[in-house]
Amino acid sequence: MFTLLKKEISSFLNSWIGYLTILVFLLAVGLFMWVLPMDSNVLESGFSSLDALFIVAPWVFLFLIPAITMRSFADERKGRTIELLLTQPLSDLQIILAKYAAGLFLVVFSLLPTLIYYYSVSRLGNPPRNIDTGGMWGSYIGLLFLGAAFVAIGIFASSVTENQVIAFILAVLLCLFFYYGFEFISTAHIFGKVDNFILALGINAHYASMSRGVIDTRDVLYYLSLIGIFILLTKTVLESRKW
Amino acid sequence: MTQKRGNKKRDIIWLVLSIAIVVLCNFIGSFVFHRFDLTSEKRYTLSDDTKKMMESVNDIVYVKVYLDGDFPSGFKRLKSETKEMLDEFRAYSHGNVQYEFINPSANPDTKVRDAFYRQLYNQGLTPTNLQVKDDNGGSSEQVIFPWAVISYKGQSAPVQLLQNDPGVPPDEALNNSVQKLEYDFASAMRILKNPVRREVGFLYGHGELDSLRVADITNTLNDFYVTKRVKIEGRLKSLQDIGLLIIANPDTIINEKDKFIIDQFVMHGGKILWLVNSVYTNMDSLHHSGITMGLPRELNLNDMLFNYGARINTDIVQDMQCSMIPINKAFRGSPPDWQLVPWVYTPLVGNNPQNIITKNLDLIEFNFASSLDTIGSEGIKKTFLLRTSKYSRLAETPTRVSLGIVEYPLAMQQFDKPFQPLAVLLEGKFKSLYTNRDIPKIVNDKEIDYKYQSPETKMIVIADGNVIKNEVQQSTGRALPLGYDFYTNRTYGNKNFILNCINYLTGDESLIPLRGREIKLRLLDKKKIANERLQWQIINTVLPSLLIIIYGMIQFFVRKRKYSL
Numbered sequence: 001m002f003t004l005l006k007k008e009i010s011s012f013l014n015s016w017i018g019y020l021t022i023l024v025f026l027l028a029v030g031l032f033m034w035v036l037p038m039d040s041n042v043l044e045s046g047f048s049s050l051d052a053l054f055i056v057a058p059w060v061f062l063f064l065i066p067a068i069t070m071r072s073f074a075d076e077r078k079g080r081t082i083e084l085l086l087t088q089p090l091s092d093l094q095i096i097l098a099k100y101a102a103g104l105f106l107v108v109f110s111l112l113p114t115l116i117y118y119y120s121v122s123r124l125g126n127p128p129r130n131i132d133t134g135g136m137w138g139s140y141i142g143l144l145f146l147g148a149a150f151v152a153i154g155i156f157a158s159s160v161t162e163n164q165v166i167a168f169i170l171a172v173l174l175c176l177f178f179y180y181g182f183e184f185i186s187t188a189h190i191f192g193k194v195d196n197f198i199l200a201l202g203i204n205a206h207y208a209s210m211s212r213g214v215i216d217t218r219d220v221l222y223y224l225s226l227i228g229i230f231i232l233l234t235k236t237v238l239e240s241r242k243w
Numbered sequence: 244m245t246q247k248r249g250n251k252k253r254d255i256i257w258l259v260l261s262i263a264i265v266v267l268c269n270f271i272g273s274f275v276f277h278r279f280d281l282t283s284e285k286r287y288t289l290s291d292d293t294k295k296m297m298e299s300v301n302d303i304v305y306v307k308v309y310l311d312g313d314f315p316s317g318f319k320r321l322k323s324e325t326k327e328m329l330d331e332f333r334a335y336s337h338g339n340v341q342y343e344f345i346n347p348s349a350n351p352d353t354k355v356r357d358a359f360y361r362q363l364y365n366q367g368l369t370p371t372n373l374q375v376k377d378d379n380g381g382s383s384e385q386v387i388f389p390w391a392v393i394s395y396k397g398q399s400a401p402v403q404l405l406q407n408d409p410g411v412p413p414d415e416a417l418n419n420s421v422q423k424l425e426y427d428f429a430s431a432m433r434i435l436k437n438p439v440r441r442e443v444g445f446l447y448g449h450g451e452l453d454s455l456r457v458a459d460i461t462n463t464l465n466d467f468y469v470t471k472r473v474k475i476e477g478r479l480k481s482l483q484d485i486g487l488l489i490i491a492n493p494d495t496i497i498n499e500k501d502k503f504i505i506d507q508f509v510m511h512g513g514k515i516l517w518l519v520n521s522v523y524t525n526m527d528s529l530h531h532s533g534i535t536m537g538l539p540r541e542l543n544l545n546d547m548l549f550n551y552g553a554r555i556n557t558d559i560v561q562d563m564q565c566s567m568i569p570i571n572k573a574f575r576g577s578p579p580d581w582q583l584v585p586w587v588y589t590p591l592v593g594n595n596p597q598n599i600i601t602k603n604l605d606l607i608e609f610n611f612a613s614s615l616d617t618i619g620s621e622g623i624k625k626t627f628l629l630r631t632s633k634y635s636r637l638a639e640t641p642t643r644v645s646l647g648i649v650e651y652p653l654a655m656q657q658f659d660k661p662f663q664p665l666a667v668l669l670e671g672k673f674k675s676l677y678t679n680r681d682i683p684k685i686v687n688d689k690e691i692d693y694k695y696q697s698p699e700t701k702m703i704v705i706a707d708g709n710v711i712k713n714e715v716q717q718s719t720g721r722a723l724p725l726g727y728d729f730y731t732n733r734t735y736g737n738k739n740f741i742l743n744c745i746n747y748l749t750g751d752e753s754l755i756p757l758r759g760r761e762i763k764l765r766l767l768d769k770k771k772i773a774n775e776r777l778q779w780q781i782i783n784t785v786l787p788s789l790l791i792i793i794y795g796m797i798q799f800f801v802r803k804r805k806y807s808l
Contacts, residue, residue, distance in 0.1 A: 113787030
């Protein structure tokens with residue numbers, strides 16, 4: 001299983017596409033946070049915090065993560081290597097988990113350079129180092145959980161088709177729906193009392209709480225459930241070849 | 244074929260079952276949960292009292308927040324912190340808290356907009372004018388309503404989100420506002436949940452501070468209590484409806500009959516906040532001639548306070564830790580040159596972190612205070628709330644008070660009476676002052692309902708009547724916030740201290756810890772940003788990408804090496 005994980009990671013990092021995806025992510029976040037004269041601009045807000053990163057990053061993740069995961073199963077299907085993979089002495093679940101872990105690793109990998117922002121903000125603080133470090137780590141944990149959920153969705157989307165482009169689009173739509181769709185529905189106030197429940201089905205309600213540095217066991221449970229369900233769905237899709 | 248169909252059935256059952264288990268887990272988890280607040284000030288951790296209060300909410304709490312729209316980043320922060328605080332309230336209320344952000348300026352039609360403004364204004368929501376800089380370097384004015392309205396079970400209460408104290412820079416004012424959010428919402432919720440309000444009476448008729456001089460504290464108290472001014476004038480029933488009596492700086496003798504009624508008020512469980520000056524100083528004389536005398540003031544209260552367990556000495560406290568007054572330092576004949584100098588008669592008293600009333604308070608400004616002692620009254624628990632600094636001294640009356648002290652300040656060694664108590668809390672069962680002077684007629688009088696001893700009750704004695712007094716703006720005649728000192732342009736902790744005392748005496752202690760909450764203001768160095776803007780922009784946009792590219796190249800060469808053999 002670890003060999004597979006290693007292979008997945010290196011195949012991504014050895015391709016130009018992989019680096020390009022991460023570069024796009026870093027450039028987009030960097031521009032939104034430091035250059036473009038928008039609300040998310042740290043220098044213009046004047047506050048010593050990385051809040052902007054945790055507002056901008058989910059939107060960029062929305063495209064970045066499907067790009068990372070689109071290949072995972074779709075590509076194997078197209079190249080017929082999936083048959084090969086499935087006959088390995090590995091259970092379906094292990095294969096999925098290996099691909100999932102590889103995707104997660106890449107998310108962490110692309111987030112690592114953003115620690116430079118932390119350095120910058122803490123240097124620019126008045127007085128220097130005037131930043132809520134504990135809260136920031138909490139926010140990073142929140143962002144990682146969000147990324148983890150997107151990866152699970154992306155892997156699932158990739159498992160239902162053999163076309164990478166379709167996998168990408170499907171993943172973006174599903175992520176968007178889970179991230180913001182439920183919230184959007186609940187603000188329409190058409191379901192009355194169930195509004196709050198619908199809101200809680202979406203990722204944003206849980207992410208908002210975590211991204212300010214509060215780790216609630218209910219939010220963690222939500223993320224784990226969401227990830228679990230999508231991995232299960234992926235497994236069911238793979239199993240369906242035997243149907 | 245049947246084998247295949249069997250697989251399908253098995254897989255789908257498996258899937259449905261798993262999802263059901265996951266849903267069940269989440270359902271259980273929504274009752275058994277824990278929150279870890281990683282922020283350094285635990286700023287999203289509600290106090291236990293607030294959590295309990297929100298858990299006991301059994302109907303929808305609807306919050307309308309009028310702070311929405313396009314405004315400067317500081318206000319956006321206030322908006323998002325408000326939202327987060329409401330989310331926090333919701334987390335404990337079993338989903339009963341619902342909120343909505345409304346932009347009062349959303350309507351492009353000025354007529355409709357103005358009508359909406361007026362409607363809000365009539366609800367008591369006063370707008371704030373903002374100067375907004377636009378892109379062209381000019382500035383325009385924007386009206387915002389930093390208010391929320393909470394509705395619960397058909398009642399509603401306004402919550403002011405912006406703490407607007409004069410002399411506080413905008414950044415700090417916004418941060419103060421963020422700090423107070425929980426307190427603001429929690430206290431409003433408390434009023435809605437428990438609409439029975441108790442009465443707080445300000446005594447008058449003995450030269451006490453007039454209503455303008457206690458206007459700021461009265462306004463604040465009106466949110467929680469019904470305040471009124473009461474005059475005894477020998478009427479037995481005059482204090483009947485009041486739970487807490489505030490005696491703020493009387494300056495004439497309180498006659499025996501009024502004293503008897505106050506005594507019986509305590510014997511029936513009434514609480515008193517005493518703010519009493521035992522020394523008389525003529526401030527006008529000090530202003531005009533630079534000199535005055537501190538003389539003992541006769542209020543006829545000594546035996547009464549003594550009987551309850553406290554004595555206010557007839558001395559004046561001087562403290563090196565003090566606020567400032569302006570003094571004209573110019574030579575005679577030349578234009579005035581006002582300079583702020585330390586004035587030892589206005590001690591700034593630090594807090595006692597051991598006590599709930601004074602914990603987390605800012606410095607409190609006194610003005611011509613006297614020292615306090617406690618007397619061994621049996622069964623009364625005495626707690627000193629405030630003490631002067633290590634560098635204080637006492638001047639026995641009669642004493643000369645002169646502005647000249649500024650020219651020739653006393654040496655530090657002369658401040659040899661450290662830690663003089665200035666406020667004391669007395670708790671227990673008090674004995675009537677009239678116990679040993681009973682007149683049979685009074686004791687047996689049904690209408691008087693005479694009592695020798697009080698139930699468990701409490702009082703606070705502060706040896707300075709000015710602690711509760713707000714300044715009044717000369718030009719407009721309006722009351723300034725309590726604790727605001729216009730010479731130093733600072734707001735001291737007097738208001739919170741008095742509110743804490745009152746909350747403690749009335750048993751609303753749960754509000755006290757919320758008031759003392761502090762959130763650090765974290766700002767960026769504006770000068771540094773202006774100077775080094777480009778440098779940091781480059782570092783943060785180029786460096787991360789560069790790191791990745793370098794990593795990729797290393798990876799590439801390692802691979803090339805590995806496979807080229």
